[in-house]
Amino acid sequence: MNALQSDLFSALPELWVLSMAMVILLLDLFLKPQQRILIYLASQLTLLGAGVLTVVTHVPTVGYAFNAMFVDDTLSDVIKVMMYIGTSLILVYSRQYLQLRGMFRGEFYALVLFSLAGMMVMASGQHFLTLYIGLELLSLSLYALVALDRDNVRATEAAMKYFVLGALASGMLLYGMSMLYGATGSLHISEVSSRLMNGGDHHAVMVLGLVFVVAGMAFKLGAVPFQMWIPDVYEGAPTVVTLLIGSVTKLAAFAFVIRLLIQGLAVLAVDWQNMLVIMAVLSIAIGNITAIVQTNLKRMLAYSTISHIGFLLFGFMSVSGNGLASAFFYIASYTIMSLAAFGVILLLSRQGFEADTLDDLKGLNQRSPWYAFLMMITMFSMAGIPPTLGFYAKFTVLQAALQAGYLWVVVFAVLMAAIGAYYYLRIVKLMYFDEPQDHSPIVAPFGMKAALSVNALSLLALGLLPQILMSICAYAIVQSL
Amino acid sequence: MIFQDFVFYTLAAILLIAGLRVITARNPVHAALFLVLAFFTAAGIWLLLEAEFLAIALVLVYVGAVMVLFLFVVMMLDINLDRLREGFWSYLPIAAVVGVLMAVEMALVLSGRYFIEAAAPVAKPAGYSNTAELGRVLYTDYLLPFELAAVLLLVAIVAAIALTLRERKDSKFIDPAAQVQVKRNDRVRMVSMPSYTEPEAEQAQQELKP
Numbered sequence: 001m002n003a004l005q006s007d008l009f010s011a012l013p014e015l016w017v018l019s020m021a022m023v024i025l026l027l028d029l030f031l032k033p034q035q036r037i038l039i040y041l042a043s044q045l046t047l048l049g050a051g052v053l054t055v056v057t058h059v060p061t062v063g064y065a066f067n068a069m070f071v072d073d074t075l076s077d078v079i080k081v082m083m084y085i086g087t088s089l090i091l092v093y094s095r096q097y098l099q100l101r102g103m104f105r106g107e108f109y110a111l112v113l114f115s116l117a118g119m120m121v122m123a124s125g126q127h128f129l130t131l132y133i134g135l136e137l138l139s140l141s142l143y144a145l146v147a148l149d150r151d152n153v154r155a156t157e158a159a160m161k162y163f164v165l166g167a168l169a170s171g172m173l174l175y176g177m178s179m180l181y182g183a184t185g186s187l188h189i190s191e192v193s194s195r196l197m198n199g200g201d202h203h204a205v206m207v208l209g210l211v212f213v214v215a216g217m218a219f220k221l222g223a224v225p226f227q228m229w230i231p232d233v234y235e236g237a238p239t240v241v242t243l244l245i246g247s248v249t250k251l252a253a254f255a256f257v258i259r260l261l262i263q264g265l266a267v268l269a270v271d272w273q274n275m276l277v278i279m280a281v282l283s284i285a286i287g288n289i290t291a292i293v294q295t296n297l298k299r300m301l302a303y304s305t306i307s308h309i310g311f312l313l314f315g316f317m318s319v320s321g322n323g324l325a326s327a328f329f330y331i332a333s334y335t336i337m338s339l340a341a342f343g344v345i346l347l348l349s350r351q352g353f354e355a356d357t358l359d360d361l362k363g364l365n366q367r368s369p370w371y372a373f374l375m376m377i378t379m380f381s382m383a384g385i386p387p388t389l390g391f392y393a394k395f396t397v398l399q400a401a402l403q404a405g406y407l408w409v410v411v412f413a414v415l416m417a418a419i420g421a422y423y424y425l426r427i428v429k430l431m432y433f434d435e436p437q438d439h440s441p442i443v444a445p446f447g448m449k450a451a452l453s454v455n456a457l458s459l460l461a462l463g464l465l466p467q468i469l470m471s472i473c474a475y476a477i478v479q480s481l
Numbered sequence: 482m483i484f485q486d487f488v489f490y491t492l493a494a495i496l497l498i499a500g501l502r503v504i505t506a507r508n509p510v511h512a513a514l515f516l517v518l519a520f521f522t523a524a525g526i527w528l529l530l531e532a533e534f535l536a537i538a539l540v541l542v543y544v545g546a547v548m549v550l551f552l553f554v555v556m557m558l559d560i561n562l563d564r565l566r567e568g569f570w571s572y573l574p575i576a577a578v579v580g581v582l583m584a585v586e587m588a589l590v591l592s593g594r595y596f597i598e599a600a601a602p603v604a605k606p607a608g609y610s611n612t613a614e615l616g617r618v619l620y621t622d623y624l625l626p627f628e629l630a631a632v633l634l635l636v637a638i639v640a641a642i643a644l645t646l647r648e649r650k651d652s653k654f655i656d657p658a659a660q661v662q663v664k665r666n667d668r669v670r671m672v673s674m675p676s677y678t679e680p681e682a683e684q685a686q687q688e689l690k691p
Contacts, residue, residue, distance in 0.1 A: 011625070018632060025639065066625035107643040114636050121629060133629045137636060144640030150647065208590045 010065035010072040013053045013080060014120050020046035021113035028106025036104055043091055043109040047116075051084045060479055068188055069127035075480035076124045078472060079255050083123070086248040086335055087116050092451045093343045094240035096444055100351045103149060103238065111148075112244065115141035119252035125259055128177045128187040135173075135220065138252060139166050142245060146237040158236025165219070165229045173216025179209025180265075189264040196267040207271050213260060214275050221253045223313065224282035227306045234302035239349065239356065242298055243342040246305055247335045254312070254331040262319060262481065269319050276313045277409060283310030284413050288420035298356045300423060301341055304382060307420055308334050314397040314413065318404035321477050326396035328473040333381075333393035333462070340378040340456040344371060347444050347452060361427055363436030371442065372431045374456035381459040383424035384417055389459045392466040489529055496522040509555045517548050531605060534612040 008015065024042055031038060054077050062073040091112070098104040118137030125131035143166065147159035181187055183202035184195040196206070219226040234242050261272055287307030294300035312334070315327020348355030348364075348371075355361070365372040381390035394417060398410050462469050499519040506512040520543045527536035619627050 007624075022635075067622045069623075069625050105643075107639060110639060111636070111643070114632070114639075117632070127626075129623070129626045130629070133626050133633060137629065137633050140633060140636050140640065144636070144643060147644055150644060204590045208587070 007065040007070075009057065010063055011070060011124075012057055013050045014117055014124075016053055017046060017050050017113055017117045017120065020049070021110045021117065024106055024113065025110045028110070031106075036106070039106050039109050040091065040095055040104075043113060044088060046113060047084045047088045047091075051081055054080050054084075062480060064126065066130075068190065069130045070121075070124050071126040072124060073480040075258065075476045076120075076255070078476040079123045079251055080120050082332060082335065083116060083119055083248050083251055086251070086339060087112065087244075089339050089343070089451055089455060090240065090243050090248065092448055093243065093339075093346045096448065097238075097240050097346050097349060100349075101149065101238070108145070108148060111141045111145050115145070115244070116248075119249065119255075122252045122259075123255040125256075126189050126263075128181070128189070131256060131259060132170075132174065132177065134252075135256065136170065138249065139170070139220075142241070142249070145241045145244065146233060148241070149238045152238070154236040155238060158233045161236075162229055162233045169216045169219035169226070172212045172219070176209040176212025176214075176216060179205055179212065183209065189259060192264050193266065196265070206265075206268060210265060210268055210272055211275070213265075214272055217253070217257055217260065218279055220256070221250070221309050221312075222306055223279040223309050224286045224306060225279075227283070227286070230306060231299050231302040234305070235296055235299045235356075239298065239342060239346055239354065243339065243346070246301065246342060247338040250305075250309075250312075250331055250338075251335055254328065257316065258324065258481075261316070262324065266319055273317060273319075276316055277406065280310045280313035280317075281409060281412060283307060283313070284416045285310075288416045288423075291420065292423050294423075295358055296356055297345060297358055297361070297427075300358070301338070304420070304424075305338070307416070308382075311394060311397050311413065311417075314401040314406075314410075317401045317406055320400075320403075321474070321481065323400035323404065324481065325470070325474040325477045326400040328477060329466075329470050330393045330397050332469060332473060333389045333459075336455065336459060336462070337378055337381050337390060340374065340452065340459065341382065343448075343452045343455060344375045344378065347371065347442060347448065350440065350443065358427065358430060359437055362430050362434040364431040366436050367439065368442050370453075374453060375431060376428050377456050377459050379424040379427050381463065383421040385421070386463070387460070388463040389466065389469075390463075392463060392470075396470070485529060489526065492522045492525045492529070496526070509560055510552065513548060513552050513555050516551075517544055520544050520548065530602075532611060534615055 020042065024039055024046075027042065028036075028039055057072075058074070058077045059072075060074060062071060064071055091109075095104070098108060115138050118134050118139075118141060121134030121137065122131060125134050143159055143163045146162055147156055149155045177187070180192060183205040184192045186192055186195065215226065219229075222230045234246065237245065261269075265272065284307050287303045287305070287310060291300050291303035291307070294303060308330075312327055312330050315323050315330055317323060345355055348360060361375070364375065377388060381388035384390045384394040386392075398413060401413075402410050496519055499515045499522065502515040503512050503519060506515060520539055524536040524539040524544075527533075527539065
């Protein structure tokens with residue numbers, strides 16, 4: 001095997017996903033509208049194939065490819081498999097929604113696969129350029145997806161906001177990277193790291209670059225004070241796209257932070273940890289307090305995302321394997337919860353009706369006890385009530401922060417989580433103790449109902465047996481860093 | 482060397498002024514034209530650095546294609562300048578404070594000699610091909626970002642078409658391919674009708690019968 005072949009072999013899942021995205025674009029041209037289901041099946045096949053390729057080509061060692069711009073390690077493999085599962089669930093949940101709104105077209109599936117490829121590149125990037133292009137591939141696809149419902153004014157406005165602010169954040173990220181390049185003379189993550197260890201007189205420039213990099217990343221994660229876009233985009237975008245932005249992309253953002261801050265700039269940890277503490281505290285406070293007054297369910301979940309991102313940042317307080325594993329555990333749990341919560345919104349939506357206000361959940365128990373139960377598990381998990389997965393996720397990140405010596409910050413976070421429990425439990429109250437406002441039957445394909453049930457019940461199952469997910473996360477971190 | 486320095490500082494000064502005018506010019510068409518000037522002088526600086534291919538590509542692609550298209554778009558759009566400037570004065574104080582603070586901070590950090598000093602580049606011998614070197618690097622060391630950038634452009638095309646291509650209900654558009662493939666059966670309808678004979682002929686027929 002020559003060098004190029006081994007390079008291509010390491011990036012096999014990415015190549016497969018990109019090729020299939022293009023095949024789907026072409027396939028769409030030759031299909032009649034009633035045959036579009038083939039596109040859906042081809043997309044699911046793509047995800048399955050990518051999963052098989054990732055697992056089969058997995059080796060426990062760290063392998064570099066493409067002139068060390070791309071890394072194939074356990075962390076990237078685990079994150080990618082999680083992304084496939086999440087994206088597959090998104091496609092299952094979104095099929096009926098898209099069909100009812102005339103958005104069941106090849107472009108949607110191609111753009112979702114392109115954004116997945118961008119996320120995969122972010123998970124494997126080992127060079128500033130690769131990381132940046134992966135991020136842009138993801139962002140550009142997302143801008144288009146948000147605006148895909150063209151005649152919807154709110155979606156267009158959300159896409160415009162997302163695009164302008166996203167471009168600004170990318171600019172900041174690039175500017176920070178250029179500072180780091182000026183101070184170290186390299187764009188390779190590993191070389192930046194090793195030159196930082198050796199030479200120490202570029203500290204001022206490095207910190208200036210770091211500020212811009214952290215600001216750019218915080219925007220993509222949606223941490224306060226870079227959170228302005230999240231509520232508007234979550235509310236304005238079609239719910240299926242909100243589902244994508246709110247779940248799987250956070251995994252990619254996590255990988256991005258690991259690659260840049262932990263692998264590249266660990267020497268500057270003292271500097272960026274202070275920034276992260278401030279952002280974490282503000283995110284938890286503003287996210288939880290603002291969510292209380294929301295009447296729109298999607299907007300409420302947007303603020304809940306902001307507070308969850310604050311908790312995620314606690315995991316980065318200690319640059320130990322333990323802290324990073326807990327951050328990984330948190331973001332994986334958050335992805336599962338978010339998929340289930342938006343899945344219920346999609347389930348209750350129907351032709352010309354979006355179930356996106358709190359009133360739409362009223363009396364869900366009378367309409368369907370089973371889905372009310374699933375939503376209750378999800379809300380308990382988001383609030384962090386044992387024995388659900390969300391409890392262990394919060395528990396481990398707070399433990400990591402406590403070990404890093406942030407006692408008062410942890411106390412504050414627990415208080416805020418208690419405030420946050422109010423608006424999650426209010427949904428449970430609405431579902432069980434209020435009279436339903438509409439009595440229309442809940443219609444959904446069997447696959448979606450089954451997937452949603454498994455999704456929500458897994459929160460309970462993994463909450464009872466958190467070691468399963470935790471050991472995967474810890475293994476991935478230990479093997480890769 | 483002195484002459485080269487003179488050329489560099491002249492070009493750099495024009496570039497900075499043009500860049501400043503892009504964002505301060507009142508008229509968007511003027512701003513776009515200043516951007517053309519900025520591209521042109523940047524190409525001049527690249528020529529000084531012996532990066533001929535990049536310089537020519539900048540002029541051909543950006544000045545020749547992108548900016549001309551951009552100018553057309555700017556001229557087509559009816560931009561209401563007063564609405565764009567709405568709220569300028571109310572945001573100015575806080576924007577000025579933040580901007581000045583950032584500028585001072587950056588000046589403090591960047592004016593120090595913190596950056597790695599690159600060795601002065603050695604002049605390349607005659608016959609050295611910039612284009613070939615760039616191509617070699619793009620297809621070897623930077624293969625992955627190069628191909629990913631290509632995918633990025635594809636996504637941009639798909640997104641642009643998906644967002645703008647729409648079938649208007651009042652459009653009289655006819656697909657030529659469908660028009661050519663039309664068959665007789667699509668246009669001509671064969672109708673079976675009961676035969677009708679003239680009463681006189683009927684009589685004649687009856688007379689013929691015995």
